[in-house]
Amino acid sequence: MKQEFKIISSLINENSKILDVGCGNGELMKYILENISKNIRGLEISKKNVQECIEKGLTVIEGNAELDLGQFPDKSFNYVILSQTLQAFLNPEKVLYELLRVGKKAIVTIPNFGHWKVRVDLLFKGTMPVTENLPNEWYNTPNLHMCTIKDFVTFCNQRDLKLTKSISLSGKKVSYIKKSNLNYKNLTSELGIFEIEK
Amino acid sequence: MNKIDNLKKYIVKDKLKLDCGKEISNFPLAYETFGKLNEGKNNGILIFHALTGDQFPYGINPITNKEGWWNYALGPNKAIDTNKFFVISANVIGGCMGSFGPSSIDPSTNKPYGSNFPVITINDMVNAQNFLLDHFKIKKLFAVIGGSMGGMQVLQFVSNFPNKADVAIPIACTASHSAQNIALNELGRQAIMADKEWDKGKYLENGKSPSKGLAVARMAAHITYLSKKGLQEKFGRKLQERDALKFGFDADFQIESYLRYQGSVFVDRFDANSYLYITRAMDYFDLTKQFNGNLSDAFKGSKTKFFIISFTSDWLYPTSENREIVIALNAIGADVGFIEITSDKGHDSFLLNVPDFLNSVKNFLNNSYKNIHEARV
Structure with a gap:
């Protein structure tokens, strides 16, 4: 399983109620279902992925996070997970607020546009960066709102959203992001993993 | 008519008060079963038919000599696997394949009821079929499944009997018959x-x-x-x-x-x-209104796991109407999955060979049965 999913799973308490938004083919959900909590469901936009989730025995609703989160009552989940998708929404701010309305906590992961490889690409090649975490070209990327870890931390701070856990992932290396090392982690992290409360 | 008289029937002795106010009893329900009920009696599936369906979803219908209406979905090793599940299928009351309906003979006149037959509802159909469970001594079904009007019966069944089915699959249906319909x-x-x-x-x-x-x-x-x-x-x-x-x-x-x-x-x-x-029964169906405008209340207190399915080209019971059921279930934190299947075959898709649909039903049923009844060793 992806290191990212291992970290997300480690943040979740046993038997809590979880919604995985953009759950893809259900890999993370299946792991959580079998190891942490039976009370998990997913929301997924791709029909093919929904089929794969059903094959795995997962409870999934086909839908669009930007339109369909509204149907869930306030605080109806302990955790709402959003893995590497925030940047692809038309209105990420609205989605983030919806996550925090529906869930007591949100776990959001962000591909870091501030990573040094991304910066080098742009600085020396002068082309839009294509990396392992950002594999698409500028013309076919689904990512409308790329941000850096620093951008995201600032964004949350300005809105009084509490970052209760901030984790950096670089390759297999896991470390905490703190105020004191933010600039450094913003350069070295491929992925930021945040637990957020309102 | 003789051929219909010979069909398998269960005579419901109990009294059933219909929504129109009339009471019926000693009425026939024509039914068929497929597969075997296991010892634990936990593999029962009640399937509900659509407007013009009957109790013959599988095999050859002895009256019409045509293939059953759900031959693609039901049978050995199919989506609803009769090697594994015990499937009960009954003709709805109001129907004409042996169950109590307008062509039944009114004992007070010795003539067919015709227009003197009481107006029945989806609720009446479901309550009538529930008596079959007593007949088979099934306390809790594994699944209730149906498409179109069958899906409406699924919704009504779970609402009436919140803990009588582990899972429910309403397909291509609605909670409230639209003006267009x-x-x-x-x-x-x-x-x-x-x-x-x-x-x-x-x-x-x-x-x-x-x-x-x-x-x-x-x-x-x-x-x-x-x-x-x-x-x-x-x-x-x-x-x-x-x-x-x-x-x-x-x-x-x-x-x-x-x-x-x-x-x-x-x-x-x-x-x-x-x-x-x-x-008429379909037109009268409005589960939302039965619960004073709040569809969620229809399912409150039910532990049934739902899987709702719609089809892209179905304009009779469009995805939006199926999604309303999903929304109502999510509003009360019910266990609900939903998929819209891509198909050009319109509302009829649920009766046809649409592999994505059939696979979804098969996977959902098999996984759910495994999780609920086959404890992992």
Whole structure:
């Protein structure tokens, strides 16, 4: 399983109620279902992925996070997970607020546009960066709102959203992001993993 | 008629109070079963049929000699696997395949009920079929499944009996019959009642048959079961056994000939009064209203796990109406999954060979049964 999913799973308490938004083919959900909590469901936009989730025995609703989160009552989940998708929404701010309305906590992961490889690409090649975490070209990327870890931390701070856990992932290396090392982690992290409360 | 008398029936001795206020008892429910009930009696599935269905989803229907209406979905190793599950299928009350309906004989007159048959509802149909569970001594079903009007019965069943099914699969249906659907049903009813042979519903006792009206009703309804794209691809403007237009009102086009054929075979197997009564039951179906405008309340307290399925090209029971059920269930934190299957085959998709649909049902049933009843070792 992806290191990212291992970290997300480690943040979740046993038997809590979880919604995985953009759950893809259900890999993370299946792991959580079998190891942490039976009370998990997913929301997924791709029909093919929904089929794969059903094959795995997962409870999934086909839908669009930007339109369909509204149907869930306030605080109806302990955790709402959003893995590497925030940047692809038309209105990420609205989605983030919806996550925090529906869930007591949100776990959001962000591909870091501030990573040094991304910066080098742009600085020396002068082309839009294509990396392992950002594999698409500028013309076919689904990512409308790329941000850096620093951008995201600032964004949350300005809105009084509490970052209760901030984790950096670089390759297999896991470390905490703190105020004191933010600039450094913003350069070295491929992925930021945040637990957020309102 | 004799052939219908010989069909397998369970006589419900209990009293059943209908929504219209009348009470019935000692009435027949024609049913079939497929597969075997296991020792724990936990593998039972009740399937509900649609408007013109019957208790023969699988195999050959002995009355029509045609294949069962759900042969693609039900049978050994199929989506609803009869090697694994015990499937019960009953003809709804109001129907004409042996269950208590307008063509049944009224003992007080010794004539068919005809228009004297009480107006029945989806709720009445479901309550009647629930008696079959007592007959089989099944306390809790594994699943209730149905498409179209069958899906409405699934919703009503879970609402009436919140803990009598582990899982529920309402397919291509709605919680509240729309104005468009009522209008289309009314078109069919008016076609039947405009046929002089209908004779105010007394055609059976008077040796008549409103087959022309019923055929028109079926033709109109049949169009609503298909998609525009599906029709265009299958028929287009192709001509029927002729090279040029004949400048008349014969069936010049293949689609005309096809519809006429569908109408003509339908009247051989279906009773016109049943068509009136069952479409009325569909029109009266409004689960939301039963719960004072809050559909979620229909499912409050139920632990049933839902899997709702709609089809992209179904304009009769569109995805939006199926999604309303999902939304109502999510609002109370119920366990609900939902998928919209891509298909050009319109509302009829649930009856046809649509692999994505059939696989979804199969996977959902097998995984759910494994999780609920086959504890992992």
